[in-house]
Amino acid sequence: MSEFVRTKRSTVIRAPKKACYDRDEIYAVLDEALVSQVGFVADGQPFVTPVNHWRIGDNLYFHGSSAGRRIKIMEAGADLCVSATLLDGLVFARSAMHHGMNFRSVMIFGRARLVEDEGEKLAALKALIEHLAPGRWAEVRPPSAAEMKVTKVLVMPLAEASAKLRSGPPLDDEDDYALSAWAGEVPLRQAFDPPISDPRLPAGVEVPGYLPRDEN
């Protein structure tokens, strides 16, 4: 277990009891969240856009079209803030103001750089596909030279990060525990429904076992 060094911008100010700087915990959130939100500044205006991220070791990866504005800004070395949030439940307390959510949320600060080495770039794209469905890469057509040209891959070292975590039942004021309102948690999770085959799929192609599925 290793901890991220706390910096001024990465230190959790509000509700420090919920704060966490542990690498393993933060990586677990990043690996489970399929999408994060990348913040950057352009002409003084904040922009926040959803992005499909993936992780290899201590690096976070992104990809996008060479023509995209966000990729250009990220590639130029802009300061970034990446936020990923997993919702684990709604928390119902006996008083209105103690309602809330159970969640795991991470914030990453830093800058990204373009992956220029073709081998590193291809390995990163393979890791993205394998992260979604282990075994998938071997079965699909790999990127063509033209596709590689119009796709950029960016890497952001995971060096400055923090998390906020909440779990468990509501925390009511002591006097309110005598009230008769129901209190507790309604758990939330991301669920996968059964796969829907492409209408153009030839007859006889089976749904592969490597697709993500619910364990429940």
Add this chain to the structure above:
Amino acid sequence: MSEFVRTKRSTVIRAPKKACYDRDEIYAVLDEALVSQVGFVADGQPFVTPVNHWRIGDNLYFHGSSAGRRIKIMEAGADLCVSATLLDGLVFARSAMHHGMNFRSVMIFGRARLVEDEGEKLAALKALIEHLAPGRWAEVRPPSAAEMKVTKVLVMPLAEASAKLRSGPPLDDEDDYALSAWAGEVPLRQAFDPPISDPRLPAGVEVPGYLPRDEN
């Protein structure tokens, strides 16, 4: 059906076919997403933090502790970018680079102001609780004067917004439809699991019917 006026910052540049400026579509995403990500700039650095938002008509609401940094920055009239994303599925194509996701994502630009009128503030907090579970407000202890004092409510007019939407099967290169790899969509949704009662709940308190639940 009315459309948001497109501004320079709200106009979708990449993949304009996925763009949408329709108020009803954008409001549906905001109402379904339990959490959004608020971006702001502090000392030139972008920050992105998760927030529980809710909507009343053409206004988006947030709340937080009076002591919070984000609330202070928002209250001061900083430019904001609010992003909310719903994941609807993973898209598996016959080629690596056409893999993707089905999603509904909105971006809101603007500024927030403090809700100072106590009646408006209480009505907004009630709307938050009722949005999570219609009927809940009447059963819980309302905010005390002290709680109202340490809680701030902010409102952001919904005037500048856009959405990006993707749904349906993968779109492969025509030549790739002959390949034998499985292709299609794995639908994703936010699922509610059965409520967990607070361990301190007195015996005989039933789980109320107004809690959010899965229809499936």
